[in-house]
Amino acid sequence: MTPTPLRLCFLTGTLNAVAGAERMTATMANALASQGYAVTILSLWDSASCFPLHPAVNHQALFAHRPSFKRAYATTVAGIRHHLRENKTAVLVEVDPMLSFFALPAALGLGVRHIAWEHCHFDEDLGKPARRLARRLAARFYEAVVVLTERDRRRWLQALRPRSRIACIPNPLPFSMPEQASSRTAKTVLAVGRLVAAKGFDVLLRAWAEVAPLAPDWRLTIVGEGDERVALEALRDELGLGACVTLPGICADVTAAYSQASVFCLSSRYEGFGLVLVEAMAFGLPIVATDCETGPRELLEPGRDAIVVPVGQPAPLARALAHMISHPGEAAILGEAARQKASGFLPEPIIQRWEALLDRCDAGNERWQRGDLKFPCDENK
Incomplete structure (x- = not known):
């Protein structure tokens, strides 16, 4: 019998912006879809994408344009919850810890496992002090937090003593390694x-x-x-x-x-x-x-x-x-x-690290807590 693919959702603000987090969201969604995962991307606003998406990736948006999330908070939470239930999502990857304010109540009681994907570094709140609380929520309640550098992983462990696993998985090169280097003749x-x-x-x-x-x-x-x-x-x-x-x-x-x-x-x-x-x-x-x-x-x-x-x-x-x-x-x-x-930083080994993390989430909390599954980059030392 063919195993049921892990149903995975990336939750993000938008894909219609040329920026690193958005580009990596599309890159990882495409890579995991090509590996057989059932992948959706839920943008909070704008169903367009600046980046090409694998045909198997289902991209939806809650709003056509960016709303006031203070006024649309309840609608946003309800929309995320509807998406998770409709798609039978098993693992929700939140492309910014700030999304925990929506995702935690939206997934309450659904058995969804959460992963926060941090694209900034721990000591930068991007002008939003609430980001510090969001990081604490992720460290306390999530299956894992993915950070991009070992320096940042150590900072999370030092500052929060998290219950979540803090996994260092760098961003991959988003295109194939060039066959030739630049000629470097242009000034x-x-x-x-x-x-x-x-x-x-x-x-x-x-x-x-x-x-x-x-x-x-x-x-x-x-x-x-x-x-x-x-x-x-x-x-x-x-x-x-x-x-x-x-x-x-x-x-x-x-x-x-x-x-x-x-x-x-x-x-x-x-x-x-x-x-x-x-x-x-x-x-x-x-x-x-x-x-x-x-x-x-x-x-x-x-x-x-x-x-x-x-x-x-x-x-x-x-x-x-x-x-x-x-x-x-x-x-x-x-x-x-x-x-x-x-x-x-070639994609293949980095994608394998994501797969190991996702499969570990899918294996269930009991095995996660026992530590039967080894994932060397996320040990809380």
Whole structure:
């Protein structure tokens, strides 16, 4: 008899936004659907997706547009509960611990097992103090909390002494490992990310104002879209960088941007993981990055595959970029080391870790508590 596939739901805000959490939700849903899991994605709003979905993935949304969740709280909880019952969901993966405020009451009495998927780091609440309570709820009541770095896993254990398993599962490279690295012949420094304050592109522009006179034939390209576009374009023009800085928006194929760059820069004020670093490293791009929590500090080895500088300071960032540009031999060595490291983030082994966690949830609480099933990255030491 063919075993019944585990019925799994990813609960998220929306898939119609070009951002890391949304991209990873689609990536993991697709991968697990291809492995035979019965996968649904429930967005709170907007049934469109910026990312292609596997034909077997059922994507629904509670609202056409983002509502006021204070006014629509009861409707939201009822909608999630209806989805869980209709789809006979066994495991609910909440793509942000904040969703616990909806998911816990929605799943009450249904026997659904919860996993929280944390895409930021523990000490950043993104301006919402309620996030701290949400993390406590997840640590107390959930089967597991998935974090992206070992540093963050240790922080959860230190701060909350959780009853939940805290599993470190990094984000996978969302595309196949490129057969060839970038030729690095174009005189282009690339940055990729949402145009929001967290990404520090204002700091990068101020740094580039110092680099441009030293490397007048080089260009800076910032790929992405977001609320800060108008402010960043105004700052670019104020700094006189209109001829050497482009903000082309969202690229339909971001791999083309990596393949046509020679240096990658991450200027973030904070990161949960920094998937763009892994993507850039896969193309053999040498990295200049800020030393922010938690991803860059775990992903990068200063002097081996990157130059790392303090957060929020244009002058050190400018010096690092100028050094990378003016020392192509060193840049090539860093880029090769980065490409080797990127091979450790191929999808298959990371998907297997998700499968081990999901199957452990499916095995039932008794075996979970006895510890019969071994999952080395989530031991509460």
